[in-house]
Amino acid sequence: MMFITSHKHLKTIIMVATRSLDDKGWVLVGGSVLRLLRVVFLLSLWRMLLPESGEVSGMTxxxxxxxTLIAEVFAGQISVRTGLDGALWRGDIANRFLRPVGIYGQFIAEMFGSGLPNLILFSLPLFCLAPLLGVDPLPESAFAGVLFLCSLVLGIAIGAAFDFIFASFMVLLEQHVYALTQIRDAVSVLLSGAIIPLALMPWGIGDFLTFLPFASLASAPLRIYTGTGDPLFLMGLQAFWAVVLWPVAHLLWNANRERLVSHGG
Structure with a gap:
C-alpha cells in the first residue's frame, strides 16, 4: 500500500514538472533572468559593504x-509553496478530496514537481557557474553538505506546515487569498534570513529571530552549509518546530475542512 501511494506521488511530481515546462516555458526563462540579476546585484552589494578580510558578526x-548564492540556488526549496492558495483561488479544492491520494501528499508532491524545472534549468547551472561570479559554491565541508540536505528537508517540512496553517487562517478569517499570501511572503523574507543573514542584522535582532520558526526555513540550513552555525543546535530547533507546527496545521485543517471546501466552490 505504501509503495502504491509513493508511486502515485512520484507520478504526480513528474506530471506537474512536465506540465510546468509545457505551460510556463517563457515564464521560466524570464524568471531565471530576473533571479540571475538579483543574485548578481546582491553579490555586488555585499562586496561593497563587507571588508575583504576579517569577520563581521562571525561571518567572513x-x-x-x-x-547568498546558495540561498538563490535553493530558493524554491527555502520558500516553500504547496499551491494550496492557488487551489482555493481556482475553486478546485473540493475535487482534491475525491482523489485517491492524501490531501497533504497531493500538495507536497505538486510542490516538488513545480520546483523541479527551476532546480534543473536554473539552480544547477548557477551553482556550476558560481566561480565565474567569484563565489565558492561548495559547502564548508562534505559533512556540512550532508547536514545541509537534512536541514533543508526539515525546513521544507516546516514550510509545508506553514502553508496549511496560513490557508486555514485565510478561510477562517475570510481573507483574500493573495492578501494573506503577500503578508506571509513579506514576513518570511524578512524573518527567515533568505536575503539578509540574521547574523548581520543590527542590535542583536538576529539572535532573537534565530529561535523563531521562520529562521528554520532559510537561515538554519544556510548557516550549516557555510559553517557559521552549530548544526546540532540549528537542526534540533528545526525538529522542534516541525513537531510543533504539523499538529497545529493538522488541527486547523480539520477544524476548517468544511469551510475550505465551501470556499473552494
Whole structure:
C-alpha cells in the first residue's frame, strides 16, 4: 500500500514538472533572468559593504557570498509553496478530496514537481557557474553538505506546515487569498534570513529571530552549509518546530475542512 501511494506521488511530481515546462516555458526563462540579476546585484552589494578580510558578526565576506548564492540556488526549496492558495483561488479544492491520494501528499508532491524545472534549468547551472561570479559554491565541508540536505528537508517540512496553517487562517478569517499570501511572503523574507543573514542584522535582532520558526526555513540550513552555525543546535530547533507546527496545521485543517471546501466552490 505504501509503495502504491509513493508511486502515485512520484507520478504526480513528474506530471506537474512536465506540465510546468509545457505551460510556463517563457515564464521560466524570464524568471531565471530576473533571479540571475538579483543574485548578481546582491553579490555586488555585499562586496561593497563587507571588508575583504576579517569577520563581521562571525561571518567572513566569502561566507556571506556563498550564503547568498546558495540561498538563490535553493530558493524554491527555502520558500516553500504547496499551491494550496492557488487551489482555493481556482475553486478546485473540493475535487482534491475525491482523489485517491492524501490531501497533504497531493500538495507536497505538486510542490516538488513545480520546483523541479527551476532546480534543473536554473539552480544547477548557477551553482556550476558560481566561480565565474567569484563565489565558492561548495559547502564548508562534505559533512556540512550532508547536514545541509537534512536541514533543508526539515525546513521544507516546516514550510509545508506553514502553508496549511496560513490557508486555514485565510478561510477562517475570510481573507483574500493573495492578501494573506503577500503578508506571509513579506514576513518570511524578512524573518527567515533568505536575503539578509540574521547574523548581520543590527542590535542583536538576529539572535532573537534565530529561535523563531521562520529562521528554520532559510537561515538554519544556510548557516550549516557555510559553517557559521552549530548544526546540532540549528537542526534540533528545526525538529522542534516541525513537531510543533504539523499538529497545529493538522488541527486547523480539520477544524476548517468544511469551510475550505465551501470556499473552494
Amino acid at each position: 565576506r566569502n561566507a556571506v557570498l556563498t550564503y
